[in-house]
Amino acid sequence: MVYYFSATGNSKHAAEVIAAKTGDTAVSIADILNGRAEIKEKSGKTGFVFPVYFWGLPEIIKRFASLPEVKNSLGDYVYCVITCGATTGTADKMLAKMLGRKLDYSFSLKMPDNYVVLYDPSPKEKAKKFLAHADKELETVCEDINSLAKKRAGSTAGELKSLFVPHLYDFFRTTKKFYADDKCVSCGMCAKNCPDGAIEMENGKPVWIKSKCQHCTACINCCPTEAVQFGKGTQTRRRYNYDKTIK
Ligand SMILES: Cc1cc2nc3c(=O)[nH]c(=O)nc-3n(C[C@H](O)[C@H](O)[C@H](O)COP(=O)(O)O)c2cc1C
Numbered sequence: 001m002v003y004y005f006s007a008t009g010n011s012k013h014a015a016e017v018i019a020a021k022t023g024d025t026a027v028s029i030a031d032i033l034n035g036r037a038e039i040k041e042k043s044g045k046t047g048f049v050f051p052v053y054f055w056g057l058p059e060i061i062k063r064f065a066s067l068p069e070v071k072n073s074l075g076d077y078v079y080c081v082i083t084c085g086a087t088t089g090t091a092d093k094m095l096a097k098m099l100g101r102k103l104d105y106s107f108s109l110k111m112p113d114n115y116v117v118l119y120d121p122s123p124k125e126k127a128k129k130f131l132a133h134a135d136k137e138l139e140t141v142c143e144d145i146n147s148l149a150k151k152r153a154g155s156t157a158g159e160l161k162s163l164f165v166p167h168l169y170d171f172f173r174t175t176k177k178f179y180a181d182d183k184c185v186s187c188g189m190c191a192k193n194c195p196d197g198a199i200e201m202e203n204g205k206p207v208w209i210k211s212k213c214q215h216c217t218a219c220i221n222c223c224p225t226e227a228v229q230f231g232k233g234t235q236t237r238r239r240y241n242y243d244k245t246i247k
């Protein structure tokens with residue numbers, strides 16, 4: 001089983017490639033937590049594929065990894081592939097701690113950065129080059145998993161950052177500054193896609209109802225009209241999502 005969490009498609013793509021090339025099935029963690037999919041029975045290999053947040057774990061991964069059903073479903077070989085815009089530090093070790101066992105294999109996979117709240121995502125052509133490179137890295141990852149390799153590899157630098165930066169995540173992940181501007185066409189996709197149930201539609205417009213969310217950026221980066229903003233910074237920034245970039 002390959003469990004994955006993905007807001008803008010990088011980790012979903014990685015999980016689907018890994019599942020296809022290792023004879024496994026990719027299942028969305030958000031779907032499991034929202035009752036749309038189930039945790040599968042123990043099998044030979046168990047993988048976790050998700051993005052690094054603040055050089056640590058997304059809140060949804062912490063929640064999922066601490067479920068007894070997840071721990072009971074782990075196979076003999078447990079691995080993770082953590083996608084990132086730069087590096088992942090010790091996020092893999094944090095996952096291992098939550099699961100209560102050492103990981104056999106971890107790989108930090110560099111892909112385009114989606115954190116539009118703080119940075120302007122790369123232009124499309126540059127993002128495409130990152131994705132082409134990531135696909136090559138994924139070939140190695142799949143060979144490693146198929147041969148049950150035991151190692152830590154990829155962009156695992158930033159271990160010092162992992163000591164301090166994860167503490168900032170809780171401070172940053174407020175929903176206070178979200179709003180939809182007048183480009184909103186009331187399609188409801190932002191509410192439907194939110195993995196956290198943080199958005200409700202009121203009079204055809206999204207309203208952020210939780211004080212904290214994953215800050216996954218799905219609502220900002222996947223809105224078809226780029227209407228979702230977070231404060232002023234996002235008004236002039238590009239948007240990134242995997243599907244839009246590879247087209
Ligand atoms: C809240 C948040 C925090 C992030 N923190 C980091 C980080 O600490 N280091 C890094 O290299 N990339 C960071 N990123 C970038 C993502 O990890 C990267 O773009 C990832 O591939 C997105 O995966 P997805 O498309 O599956 O959602 C962050 C993104 C978000 C939304």
Ligand code: SF4
Nearest residue numbers: 184185187188190223
């Ligand atoms: S996805 Fe964008 S256009 Fe659609 S309802 Fe949400 S803000 Fe409006």
Ligand code: SF4
Nearest residue numbers: 194213214216217219
């Ligand atoms: S409100 Fe937006 S950023 Fe927050 S969890 Fe939902 S989709 Fe992600």
